[in-house]
Amino acid sequence: MSLLEPVPLLEVEGLTKRFGGITAVDGLTFTVAEGEWVGLIGPNGSGKSTLFSLLSGVERPDGGQIRFAGRSLVGLPPHQIARLGLVRGFQIPRLFSSMDGLENMLVAEKDHPGEGLAAALAPGPFVEAERQAARRAAWWLTAFGLAGQAPLLASELSGGQMKLLETARALMGQPRLLLLDEPAAGVAPALAQGIFQKLRRLREEQGITLLTIEHRLDLLFDHVDRVLVLHQGRLLADGPPGAIAEEPRVLEAYFGTAHWGPRREGAHP
Amino acid sequence: MDLTPLVVSFVTFFGIYLILALSMNLEYGLTGLPNFGKVFFYSVGAYTSAFVVSRLMLALGGASLVPWSAEAAVFREELARSEPWLAIGLFLLCLVLAALVGAALGSLLSSPALRVQDVYLALILLVVAEIARVYVRATEGFIGGPHGLGGIPNPFRFIEGAGPRGLAYAGLVLALAAGAYVLVERITHSPFGRLMKAVRDDELAAQVLGKRTHWVKAQVMAVGSALAAVAGVLYAFFTEFVGTEDFDSQLTFTVLLMVILGGAGNHRGVVAGTLIMTAIDRFTRPSFLALLGLQLPVDINYARHALIGVLLVLLILYRPQGLAPEGRVRTAAREEVRHLGVSS
Numbered sequence: 001m002s003l004l005e006p007v008p009l010l011e012v013e014g015l016t017k018r019f020g021g022i023t024a025v026d027g028l029t030f031t032v033a034e035g036e037w038v039g040l041i042g043p044n045g046s047g048k049s050t051l052f053s054l055l056s057g058v059e060r061p062d063g064g065q066i067r068f069a070g071r072s073l074v075g076l077p078p079h080q081i082a083r084l085g086l087v088r089g090f091q092i093p094r095l096f097s098s099m100d101g102l103e104n105m106l107v108a109e110k111d112h113p114g115e116g117l118a119a120a121l122a123p124g125p126f127v128e129a130e131r132q133a134a135r136r137a138a139w140w141l142t143a144f145g146l147a148g149q150a151p152l153l154a155s156e157l158s159g160g161q162m163k164l165l166e167t168a169r170a171l172m173g174q175p176r177l178l179l180l181d182e183p184a185a186g187v188a189p190a191l192a193q194g195i196f197q198k199l200r201r202l203r204e205e206q207g208i209t210l211l212t213i214e215h216r217l218d219l220l221f222d223h224v225d226r227v228l229v230l231h232q233g234r235l236l237a238d239g240p241p242g243a244i245a246e247e248p249r250v251l252e253a254y255f256g257t258a259h260w261g262p263r264r265e266g267a268h269p
Numbered sequence: 270m271d272l273t274p275l276v277v278s279f280v281t282f283f284g285i286y287l288i289l290a291l292s293m294n295l296e297y298g299l300t301g302l303p304n305f306g307k308v309f310f311y312s313v314g315a316y317t318s319a320f321v322v323s324r325l326m327l328a329l330g331g332a333s334l335v336p337w338s339a340e341a342a343v344f345r346e347e348l349a350r351s352e353p354w355l356a357i358g359l360f361l362l363c364l365v366l367a368a369l370v371g372a373a374l375g376s377l378l379s380s381p382a383l384r385v386q387d388v389y390l391a392l393i394l395l396v397v398a399e400i401a402r403v404y405v406r407a408t409e410g411f412i413g414g415p416h417g418l419g420g421i422p423n424p425f426r427f428i429e430g431a432g433p434r435g436l437a438y439a440g441l442v443l444a445l446a447a448g449a450y451v452l453v454e455r456i457t458h459s460p461f462g463r464l465m466k467a468v469r470d471d472e473l474a475a476q477v478l479g480k481r482t483h484w485v486k487a488q489v490m491a492v493g494s495a496l497a498a499v500a501g502v503l504y505a506f507f508t509e510f511v512g513t514e515d516f517d518s519q520l521t522f523t524v525l526l527m528v529i530l531g532g533a534g535n536h537r538g539v540v541a542g543t544l545i546m547t548a549i550d551r552f553t554r555p556s557f558l559a560l561l562g563l564q565l566p567v568d569i570n571y572a573r574h575a576l577i578g579v580l581l582v583l584l585i586l587y588r589p590q591g592l593a594p595e596g597r598v599r600t601a602a603r604e605e606v607r608h609l610g611v612s613s
């Protein structure tokens with residue numbers, strides 16, 4: 001890296017994770033610059049979701065380094081990583097199912113001063129913070145077309161709405177780096193395009209850095225600056241979408257053929 | 270027939286059970302912490318009272334008697350009768366101390382939750398409760414040990430006549446139970462209460478949103494255990510006696526049933542559940558029925574277990590969610606964004 005290049009926001013080096021005999025992530029090395037939008041693709045079981053779990057502290061790596069904003073993340077508990085500004089979504093949404101849309105959003109409020117036990121007993125000084133959180137929650141819900149879902153329990157939402165609510169909730173957590181695991185899965189194609197447009201606008205307006213897993217390559221390639229391709233836990237390719245789309249090894253790994261066949265979504269569990 | 274003893278017994282037990290059930294609702298109903306050691310924290314309150322009162326009253330009265338002897342018990346009863354403020358002061362001291370000890374032990378015993386799943390936490394707490402009880406029963410000299418310890422004088426000893434004294438005490442218990450209700454309602458309808466539910470629904474999701482969920486659990490266990498210990502103090506000063514047989518883990522499950530019956534998460538439902546369970550509990554005890562002048566030719570104790578069993582089956586069949594649904598967390602947020610239709 002030359003001196004002129006800024007220090008990357010995320011630096012991953014030699015990251016490895018084994019589950020029994022399987023090496024799910026195998027010596028991964030890559031960086032993500034501040035403000036960049038990076039797409040992450042790869043066939044089923046190539047280690048994408050595991051990588052997210054390692055970055056967010058949900059799983060502990062067997063080897064390698066993760067640096068975020070100059071700090072090593074390895075060994076930190078998930079809540080500390082989130083507070084540093086690295087927030088993730090899950091492939092299968094993990095909502096607070098017995099709570100409504102508004103409550104789901106409010107839980108994500110970062111550094112809420114009224115969230116302590118003492119504040120519960122004497123809420124007076126913290127009412128304004130709570131009101132402010134509510135306004136932010138309403139803003140995000142509206143931005144994701146979920147205003148009408150605010151009073152509904154998360155368990156009452158459709159699959160697509162759950163996915164949207166999880167993305168909105170992650171954004172409510174004020175991420176500096178947002179990891180999204182197939183944010184458009186289960187969402188109608190027209191709406192999927194809308195989600196990516198929204199993410200693009202967010203990045204422009206708020207300077208959020210994004211790392212996004214997505215199987216609909218056409219959708220992804222329209223928006224991201226760079227694509228990482230995983231295959232069997234290893235980094236197969238790293239480059240701008242245009243180059244990746246031409247890369248024979250990627251096509252081979254992804255489709256088993258060296259040409260763009262009929263577009264398919266990885267049949268995902 | 271004088272129904273005063275009956276009313277006193279019913280109201281006092283209802284109040285004590287209500288405090289226990291509300292604390293269980295905070296832990297299990299709202300945070301998902303299966304505190305199967307509830308009776309242990311209850312006994313902590315009772316034994317703290319027994320320890321403090323048995324030693325301090327003798328010291329303050331200048332009597333050198335064996336604390337658990339019958340003479341010492343009589344001495345304490347007499348002292349409480351002649352020195353009302355001393356008796357009331359000691360009672361208050363016990364409430365405060367027991368709450369502190371309960372809170373400390375509760376947060377300490379929440380630490381297994383850092384490592385193990387809920388089922389194991391439940392088992393660990395259940396085992397702690399049983400070991401503590403068996404230990405005391407087998408240890409001569411530990412606050413009464415196998416024989417129990419009497420002479421924990423009612424703070425209203427100075428009131429002449431068991432009836433008025435009992436009513437005064439029942440009123441006090443009810444007032445404290447009302448205070449516990451206000452406390453748990455406040456906690457529930459706050460951002461902290463929202464976080465408790467989030468921990469219950471999906472702890473990992475809360476963690477990756479930056480929430481220190483272990484700390485939430487430790488605090489909930491501290492509050493819940495402090496409440497249980499307060500209930501234990503109220504029990505000890507009511508029966509004026511502590512003994513291990515009163516702290517069987519069956520009580521934990523009775524309290525759990527009050528919560529499930531009422532509707533886990535809903536405190537108003539838990540009040541109803543506690544009322545129903547207290548009625549079943551009281552009206553199937555020969556000692557309680559004797560207050561009504563009833564003497565049955567059969568052992569009514571068995572009816573309690575049968576009734577609870579039938580109730581449980583009916584509950585599972587017809588209202589698995591309990592009498593009252595949980596409801597939303599009410600904070601200032603709801604009125605702020607009323608336009609979303611969230612005010613409820």
Ligand SMILES: Nc1ncnc2c1ncn2[C@@H]1O[C@H](COP(=O)(O)OP(=O)(O)O)[C@@H](O)[C@H]1O
Pocket residue numbers: 019022023024042043044045046047048049050051
């Ligand atoms: N918790 C786990 N325990 C055991 N194996 C796992 C676990 N999580 C993932 N794996 C395995 O690791 C590999 C990578 O999985 P994953 O990261 O989910 O892939 P992707 O998200 O790219 O589809 C797969 O072989 C999967 O079966």
Ligand SMILES: [Mg+2]
Pocket residue numbers: 048049050091
């Ligand atoms: Mg995956």
